Amino acid sequence: LTPEERAQKIAKAMRKQSSEVKEKWESLNAVTSNWQKQVDKALEKLRDLQGAMDDLDADMKEAEAVRNGWKPVGDLLIDSLQDHIEKTMAFREEIAPINLKVKTVNDLSSQLSPLDLHPSVKMSRQLDDLNMRWKLLQVSVDDRLKQLQEAHRDFGPSSQHFLSTSVQLxxxxxxxxxxxxxxxxxxxxxxxxxxxxxxxxxxxxxxxxxxxxxxxxxxxxxxxxxxxxx
Known part of the structure; x- marks a missing residue:
């Protein structure tokens, strides 16, 4: 080949390689942009989940503080049983919205799987702990109410507890x-x-x-x- 033909051939190869590089660069930019969007979306989901968990934890601590302040049913005055029953029922109504927050937290956690995201061990433990604490709180409120109602039935004004002394050993x-x-x-x-x-x-x-x-x-x-x- 003459020097001019070799130059034309080299120039043609360079244009072809330049075009391929441009296409690969654009493809890389598109993939990178898509990946950035996924990362931003995942970060937003994780922040929403962490915020919802922190909010739920604050409500749980407040409710648990009230529960921990309850006196044993056996230490209550008989005349105050009805008042404690009403307070316990009111407390159960007050903490009912927590159930919606628990559901929200679990829903946010389930939205991570389609994004191929896995919460950290700490976050997973915190999520399990919140669910368990909510279940225990519900059980303790129901048990408390049941004990109060049974005590009121057995020892309240309409009970026959005073007749227990009508017999001797x-x-x-x-x-x-x-x-x-x-x-x-x-x-x-x-x-x-x-x-x-x-x-x-x-x-x-x-x-x-x-x-x-x-x-x-x-x-x-x-x-x-x-x-x-x-």
């Missing part, structure tokens, strides 16, 4: 599931529906059945009944 007064009282003899390990004093009274009245005349028999039984009832 070895007898004990108890209440069945259908609200009917029954009596336990711990010495003989037996139970009965009738009050021990009533059983004794019936037996003593039966002992008078050998009185001959009905008028006397009735009068003596009534007198014994009067003495038993004071």
């Amino acid at each position: 070895p007898w004990q007064r108890s209440i069945s599931h259908n609200k009917v009282p029954y009596y336990i003899n711990h010495q003989t390990q037996t139970t009965c529906w009738d009050h021990p004093k009533m059983t004794e009274l019936f037996q003593s009245l039966a002992d008078l059945n050998n009185v001959r005349f009905s008028a006397y028999r009735t009068a003596i039984k009534i007198r014994r009944l009067q003495k038993a009832l004071c």
Whole structure:
């Protein structure tokens, strides 16, 4: 080839390589721009998740502080049980919006998977901890309310707790599931529906059945009944 032909060939090859470099450069810029968008989007998602978790943690700490300040049900005055029931129900209503924040946090966490993102170990532990604390808070509120309602039922103004002193050892007064009282003899390990004093009274009245005349028999039984009832 002549020097002019070699120069033209080299120039043509350079133009071709220059065009290829330009295409690769533009492709690289497009990939880089797309990657930058993904990184920005991922960073935004992570910031939203961390912010939501911090907000949820603050609400949980406030609610847990109230829960930790509760006195044991056994230490409460009987007259204050109804007031504590109402306060516990009001507290359960107050913390209800926390459930929405828990759902938001979990939703934000689930949005990371399509972006091929995995939260750090610390963030994952914090997320699990928040979910567990919320469940424990709900359980503690429900248990507290149940204990208060049972205590109010068993010891409140409408209860029959004061009648527990109507029997002495070895007898004990108890209440069945259908609200009917029954009596336990711990010495003989037996139970009965009738009050021990009533059983004794019936037996003593039966002992008078050998009185001959009905008028006397009735009068003596009534007198014994009067003495038993004071």
